[in-house]
Amino acid sequence: xxxxxxxxxxxxxxxxxxxFAAFVGVEIVDTGPGTALVRLRVDQRHRNSLGMAHxxxxxxxxxxxxxxxxxxxxxxxxAVNTTMTFMxxxxxxxLYARAREVSRNRRLATYLVEVMDEPxxxxxxxQGTVYIKGDPVARPDR
Amino acid sequence: xxxxxxxxxxxxxxxxxxxFAAFVGVEIVDTGPGTALVRLRVDQRHRNSLGMAHxxxxxxxxxxxxxxxxxxxxxxxxAVNTTMTFMxxxxxxxLYARAREVSRNRRLATYLVEVMDEPxxxxxxxQGTVYIKGDPVARPDR
Amino acid sequence: xxxxxxxxxxxxxxxxxxxFAAFVGVEIVDTGPGTALVRLRVDQRHRNSLGMAHxxxxxxxxxxxxxxxxxxxxxxxxAVNTTMTFMxxxxxxxLYARAREVSRNRRLATYLVEVMDEPxxxxxxxQGTVYIKGDPVARPDR
Amino acid sequence: xxxxxxxxxxxxxxxxxxxFAAFVGVEIVDTGPGTALVRLRVDQRHRNSLGMAHxxxxxxxxxxxxxxxxxxxxxxxxAVNTTMTFMxxxxxxxLYARAREVSRNRRLATYLVEVMDEPxxxxxxxQGTVYIKGDPVARPDR
Numbered sequence: 001x002x003x004x005x006x007x008x009x010x011x012x013x014x015x016x017x018x019x020f021a022a023f024v025g026v027e028i029v030d031t032g033p034g035t036a037l038v039r040l041r042v043d044q045r046h047r048n049s050l051g052m053a054h055x056x057x058x059x060x061x062x063x064x065x066x067x068x069x070x071x072x073x074x075x076x077x078x079a080v081n082t083t084m085t086f087m088x089x090x091x092x093x094x095l096y097a098r099a100r101e102v103s104r105n106r107r108l109a110t111y112l113v114e115v116m117d118e119p120x121x122x123x124x125x126x127q128g129t130v131y132i133k134g135d136p137v138a139r140p141d142r
Numbered sequence: 143x144x145x146x147x148x149x150x151x152x153x154x155x156x157x158x159x160x161x162f163a164a165f166v167g168v169e170i171v172d173t174g175p176g177t178a179l180v181r182l183r184v185d186q187r188h189r190n191s192l193g194m195a196h197x198x199x200x201x202x203x204x205x206x207x208x209x210x211x212x213x214x215x216x217x218x219x220x221a222v223n224t225t226m227t228f229m230x231x232x233x234x235x236x237l238y239a240r241a242r243e244v245s246r247n248r249r250l251a252t253y254l255v256e257v258m259d260e261p262x263x264x265x266x267x268x269q270g271t272v273y274i275k276g277d278p279v280a281r282p283d284r
Numbered sequence: 285x286x287x288x289x290x291x292x293x294x295x296x297x298x299x300x301x302x303x304f305a306a307f308v309g310v311e312i313v314d315t316g317p318g319t320a321l322v323r324l325r326v327d328q329r330h331r332n333s334l335g336m337a338h339x340x341x342x343x344x345x346x347x348x349x350x351x352x353x354x355x356x357x358x359x360x361x362x363a364v365n366t367t368m369t370f371m372x373x374x375x376x377x378x379l380y381a382r383a384r385e386v387s388r389n390r391r392l393a394t395y396l397v398e399v400m401d402e403p404x405x406x407x408x409x410x411q412g413t414v415y416i417k418g419d420p421v422a423r424p425d426r
Numbered sequence: 427x428x429x430x431x432x433x434x435x436x437x438x439x440x441x442x443x444x445x446f447a448a449f450v451g452v453e454i455v456d457t458g459p460g461t462a463l464v465r466l467r468v469d470q471r472h473r474n475s476l477g478m479a480h481x482x483x484x485x486x487x488x489x490x491x492x493x494x495x496x497x498x499x500x501x502x503x504x505a506v507n508t509t510m511t512f513m514x515x516x517x518x519x520x521l522y523a524r525a526r527e528v529s530r531n532r533r534l535a536t537y538l539v540e541v542m543d544e545p546x547x548x549x550x551x552x553q554g555t556v557y558i559k560g561d562p563v564a565r566p567d568r
Contacts (some may be wrong), residue, residue: 009251017191020199049159055205055221060198067197078394079197081365081413083225083509085536085555087529102511102551107391108549110362110511110539125536127415127526127553129365129511131392137291197531223507223555224532226368227394227413229387244409245371249533250506250557252369252409254396267394269387269411271369271507271555301475309518333443339493339505341446342487347481363481369507 005033009074026064036068060099062113064125069099069111070130071075071137077130084126092117101118147175148216168206176243178210195232204239204255204268211241212272221274226268234259243246289317291359311347320352337374345381346397346410353383353395354414361414368410376401384396429457432500435566452490460527462494469517479516488523488552495525495537496556497563503556510552
């Protein structure tokens, strides 16, 4: 890998300018090489009339885990394709998404993301592929 | 079809309680049997650091078109699976998503959604399937 | 586009070496810039115990339309991701898949494919993205 | 679960009538509650001109693991949607697909499938959802 992996503080700084994720309220909890754990504290804004977290909120949570995990290698990347299966209704007050890298080559990388409630039950399964643009992620902490 | 199709005012009333879509700012523009057109006026909240609409905002827009179209038959439904391909960066100030029903049987229905900018260029292609629960959509206008 | 589009005879010659498609029996019927129509005459080998065409046969049919359409621009490409929704059981003796290009840039292109029976009813909806490798498709007819 | 899980011999008998899988040469290696491992010995018929296993052959392999795993609960089911990401070229002579159940309720169940070569490297990632029809899988060995 031409570029070193980068740490959680650099990733947080980079994704601060991802205004939509901040607007929705998704927080970066943990990162590692090819992995990310993010969190959403669910309130009224994120729900539908049945009290469940909305599909768009669940997607934004999963997508943030995907985006962060795909930037941990230190190179910027853009989403090509995502698939999300909605398996169980999400009633919890705190939801997590955990992403892991399944494959990565020079131009493409694929991630698997699970959206979970606090007891750890998997509610949604997300799979996404990025195109690696190749420019280094800005590293304001170095 | 056991239940009549319902009109745009009933659908707007039904989706008003979809707080996340309202929070993000997605509006219902037009509906018909198995179809929906929705709109997002993009501002700073929806963008990322490069000035493009964020994947979560684009998904929420497409998902709303999908949700509305799948309720036009008058029966409630829940998303089973969605796929979204991100084809072009979304720089416009006004974005639309147009959904059409590709297939529908008693329990499952599938929709194709295009996210477009104002010149009508297709930016994202979304495909989604719902499970039809079978209870009628509340019709407060009747 | 650096390379000219190529014609149906060159595409047939190129895909002759795609032994699996030939083994399954998929034929190229028509091609155009970014489009392809392919056919499968369904017999016992392609069915399951209920007499319907098998998911693998339906996928191979759709995938061939996708592959041919993505090569009509004259550059070789490999599949990155495919999604297929199975909407209706396929009982017909002749099935078609029609692919059209939804988007194409220098490195990625996306196609939408419909699998149809002879009356033209859509049975499956397929969406796929290729990575464009950039080497020209061999053109034995020139 | 109203119906007991069924064993590998009953599943082999049931899938014998899945002529396409037999025609392609996919074999059931192992099954368990919600899981399946299947194998394809790759020969010339399954390859393309570059010597790699064809996308249709890889899909048929993954789809068989998905189908078998979704029948291990003893109830018949039909595919609703599948997604497949092609991550690495498949050059091996023996390929496997391993499916596991991620979620199952009364009507819908979702499976994750990995296609691997003999060293165990993951080549393709497949995700699929079935609709559970509810009729028991025939059990000729009881």
